[in-house]
Amino acid sequence: MKIDLPITLNNCDIGVDPDLDPGRSIVVVPKTHDGVLSEKQLVDYKEQRIQFLSWLLNVGKNPNRAEGYAEYTVYSDSYRTARFDKWLWERNGDYKYPPEEADAQAFIEHLAFSDTGQVEKGKLQEAINHLSKWLHYTRGEPEWEFEYTFRSRGSSLEPRDYLSEPERRKIRQAALNEGNIPAYDSLTPQERSGWKHHVATVLGKPYEEVTKDDWDEIDGWEITSLVWTSLDAGLRPDEVSNATTKWVDYKNGVLRIPYEESSKNEGNWTVSLTNRTATALQRWLTEREQIPRYEGTDALWLTTHGNPFGSKSLARLLRRLCDQAEIDYENRQMSWYTIRHSVGTYMTHHRDLKAAKDQLRHKSPKTTMKYDQVSVEARRDVLDKMG
The missing domain is CATH 1.10.443.10 (Intergrase catalytic core)
Known part of the structure; x- marks a missing residue:
């Protein structure tokens, strides 16, 4: 069900899921972040988080069909991605949003050797994948890949496959x-001169002796x-x-x-x-x-x-x-x-x-x-x- 998001910045509720407990809502900034950010940082973080969670809710599951994730999924993602954000700020000693692929890599590696339960590791990784998906579709960023894959329903960490x-x-x-290299006939005279020097160097021939046929050798x-x-x-x-x-x-x-x-x-x-x-x-x-x-x-x-x-x-x-x-x-x-x-x-x-x-x-x-x-x-x- 699509909802017309009512935004309030008091705890930043962006809509109530009828399948959740009464009064529970999708939270943009959880209470765990109280006092962590300056006023200006908090304003910036709220704005971008509202964009992210709204996107998940309305179109995130299948952007081509404008199909969003279930409200409970977005509710869970809101807390799990916020946990990643706070971890990153504490690690770097400064505010940063949105995160980058190297930041997510570091967090996934941190999870791999943490005491976090295996299923929760998988759900955290799913949430971060949703964040990556948002950045990909809205900002053109490459989607992230990780050295580890956690199962959200199951047992353990799986290293990726490898080539024999x-x-x-x-x-x-x-x-x-x-x-x-570019075809001889596709080059302008100026471009051809530069490539001719390259061909001469590779073939070990004097520049003056390089011919059109030499292009096929490179x-x-x-x-x-x-x-x-x-x-x-x-x-x-x-x-x-x-x-x-x-x-x-x-x-x-x-x-x-x-x-x-x-x-x-x-x-x-x-x-x-x-x-x-x-x-x-x-x-x-x-x-x-x-x-x-x-x-x-x-x-x-x-x-x-x-x-x-x-x-x-x-x-x-x-x-x-x-x-x-x-x-x-x-x-x-x-x-x-x-x-x-x-x-x-x-x-x-x-x-x-x-x-x-x-x-x-x-x-x-x-x-x-x-x-x-x-x-x-x-x-x-x-x-x-x-x-």
């Missing part, structure tokens, strides 16, 4: 086949470098979005992620890369100089529309690579975190938890513990030996 080692090799090969390295770097570093979606050219140290085969640009603002990180990935990044940085959408920005990767990659665009890319590599993902959680979890799983298996912790940039060893599991291949080898 043969699948990682197939994805790496499929990414090698991605990308082209492939683009943009997507290849993005995928290969993620296969090595286990980049989170927001790290792909935040990555800059300054991170790349291909001479030493590492990414250097500074404190202020790291996904969770927890410290400087030096992340190992394979030689082939370092070479791919070197080639990409040279190629990148010729592409107009990178002018005036130090972003390492952008979509063809000049926007940062988001969770959904990365998931679509991975599924496209899976299709090319003939990897079945019908019953799997095939998101960008699938790559990250493969790094953690096999780094732990082939080395140890300390190596996985450093490579994945975890602050707490507890976070890395979920990778302390025996892979399917290793278990199969044991079964073969058992006879």
Whole structure:
């Protein structure tokens, strides 16, 4: 049932659910927030929370059909998202609204190792997903993805699926086949001159000897470098979005992620890369100089529309690579975190938890513990030996 929201700012009731206890209402700012915010912060927070909860109530469940969530769901979401908001302010020591994906990631990780019941963890995550959905539909933000999935009705925490080692090799090969430089005839004379220098550098030929036929010998390295770097570093979606050219140290085969640009603002990180990935990044940085959408920005990767990659665009890319590599993902959680979890799983298996912790940039060893599991291949080898 849709309701014409009566707004009152005394406890900020936005409508009474007839299925709730008498007098219970959807609360914009709970009493737990009393004295937490300044007057100006409270005014701003109330305004945005009213927009968020009203959106959930009227169109949030299916925005394309203007179908809202049940009033009880919005009532519950109001308290659970407010709990997240307060946790974030206390953690950062300052007011911030709306939160960002890295903030939600930190809260979900906090929940994973808290004493909160498993079902409540799942319901908190559902509420935060609803918040992300609102930001996506009303402000164009990428929808959030998390390293952990909690069940709202059931037992436990589920790490996302991961690529097997043969699948990682197939994805790496499929990414090698991605990308082209602009066609010779599509370029203006000025653009062609710049690309001709690039072709000459790649082929090791004098500029004057480069011909139109040489264009067919050159492939683009943009997507290849993005995928290969993620296969090595286990980049989170927001790290792909935040990555800059300054991170790349291909001479030493590492990414250097500074404190202020790291996904969770927890410290400087030096992340190992394979030689082939370092070479791919070197080639990409040279190629990148010729592409107009990178002018005036130090972003390492952008979509063809000049926007940062988001969770959904990365998931679509991975599924496209899976299709090319003939990897079945019908019953799997095939998101960008699938790559990250493969790094953690096999780094732990082939080395140890300390190596996985450093490579994945975890602050707490507890976070890395979920990778302390025996892979399917290793278990199969044991079964073969058992006879």
